[in-house]
Amino acid sequence: MATLFIADLHLHTEEPAITAGFLRFLNGEARQADALYILGDLFEAWIGDDDPNPLYREIAAAIHALVDTGVPCYFIHGNRDFLVGKRFARESGMILLPEEKVLDIHGRRVLILHGDTLCTDDTEYQAMRKKVHTPWIQTLFLALPLFIRHKIAARMRASSKAAYSNKSLEEMDVNPQAVVNVMEKHRVQWLIHGHTHRPAIHSLQANGNEAFRAVLGAWHREGSMIKVTTEDVKLIAFPF
Template sequence: MAMPQSAAPLPHFGAFEAPAGWRAIDFISDLHLQPSHPRTFEAFAQHLRHTPADAVFILGDLFEVWVGDDARHEGFEHRVVEVLKDAAGRRSLAFMAGNRDFLVGAALLQECGVTALPDPTVLRAFGEQILLTHGDALCLEDVEYQRFRAVVRTEQARSDFLARPLAERRALAAHIRAASLQHQQRDGRPETWADLDAGATVQWMRAAGTPLLVHGHTHRPATQELAPGFTRHVLSDWELDDGGSPVRAGVLRFSAHGLQRMAPSCGPALDSTP
């Protein structure tokens, strides 16, 4: 049963005004980049290199886990940083934190040339207003997660964690991730996981003055009417490596023609997207 709307107080809505010259914005989320998923990483890198969009907005969970910006100097994290820096020289990039990478900080984004997006943010572009959010804050039915989220997002909890040595943070993150995987296996496929509370979501949209919502987190790509005049577009997760899961990766492109779902760009010779 969904919790009452009063359980999700209205947040502060950030704002982003797209430059008049932009022709298209790509929305992506839930790539969960990690060393054991090289195909997903390569698809991400290829899309950032070859998309014709003027901007790519990453709406959370770019990383499977992020333990602090000092991790950016080595290993797999450094490879991702190099891709972001290269792409930011070609087009605008913006990042909104997800539940897996909420510890991404100003140091990483500044080095990569990426704009920080508050969660939620009202985007104004192409004569429309769209509300952008990762989505986890509105999954009110998952009471256990909301309690956990409220604790780990405090400044004190962040400071305490980031004060630990990097190796210790990596080990702790691996332990937490293993426990999360066990929990997911018990709960079954994403179709059985908690979804956004429809009432609270529409309340956000009304307050923001946006008839459209774009979000990730739930791994259930779809377009749905939540109430008359209020529609949400759920982004696809990216999973190109795990043989036990559906292979998929999707981009939601926003332009003067509206919102269009498509496959990631993969280069001039192979790209089948418009």
Template sequence: MSRTLFIADLHLSSNQPEITDAFFDFLDKEIDQQVDALYILGDFFEVWVGDDASDAFSDDIAARLKQLADQGIAIYFAHGNRDFLLGQRYAQKAGMTLLAEQTVIDLYGTQVLLLHGDEMCTQDLEYQRFRRKSRGWWWPRLMLAMPLWYRRRVAKKARAKSKQSQQHKAVEILDVERSAVLDTFSKHQVRIMIHGHTHRPAVHQYDQEQTRIVLGDWYEQSSFLVVDKQHMRLHYGDHADTLTQWQHAD
């Protein structure tokens, strides 16, 4: 039976080869000719400061993905808060199609919203200020015009600042906010949403028969979602949550 796969928050880095190994193992085990598409919903890389910063590590990742694309498997990429500077040059090298921040797809006859999810963490005011700047029209252009060494320094400082800031924030602030979720459902007129970012894999149900599926990270749980015409199965660690006949929600 045809199926579609979704992943997010791998945070791939040459400093954590075990995650890369887990990703390649996932590709070997889960992807075959019955897979229609692979969707990568952001934070695929730990950091991305521009396509001109690609190296042997990222080129190896691209080669593995391009091999799948050449076999007829569609690969889609939505930017996360760590890799929003990933551009068309690397996407083409990897055989990926870049998606808008929020994209509605037809998933086996049901309209489903895909996004990274960080825009719904509206209680984290400090991060939202940075997000508005970093996703605006001028800041990415300015950054990409800077020398590579400078961009790497900025990214390093930003990661350190973010890590320190999160240590002092309540768990609720770092999660999505309910009203933002409901507003997003209403904006796109869908009943199913899939996203990552929070690293808290779960299936959430809302009053109006709306379902929000959260992908987990890959630090330990190698989370992924498998969807076919009858089931949605969210894998994380040794667990799996299954929605049977999920299309009834549309």
């Protein structure tokens, strides 16, 4: 058996091929897993669990169908869907995890997170992240009418794209020392994350020994998953 990890699907109504690929994944490979972990940005945007978008209900039902077969599904919030709440968790059967979680998987101690907190060189983003994760700001936002939340979210996405166009790839990638720091904080030799859309398995030094950072790819033109078994850890790309 295997434990599966995915991230950065960015599901939205304008990309039906990605949605179809995810639904096939849930009905296929995921059914054979010990567990499925979604490490953030499952959705392109999330303005509240009360959004009646039919896509969200479809995804919730599909994940719940997987859970009903006996495969637990866990979720860590991303920078796009950090407002996914308890209501959607109940609808989908997902278990919400903290932003940093250590797992013991097939003899490996593995830290999982979304990955945006590791991009410490992007100080502008980190300042914005701190602001939008302020509890009272989230409460105020979720109290607004849906149509206003949609407008705010669209404006924020446009601003984000404009900001990224003026930043270097290095600035938006993880900071190597931040990676080592978080791995030593949790005393792990394996780290799995998404966010950067740069799929690879990197070797580094942490806790005085060789360590590994596995990065998930985004679901743009193909799917991406990390499969952890007793034998190894594999980064796998697959067609929708």
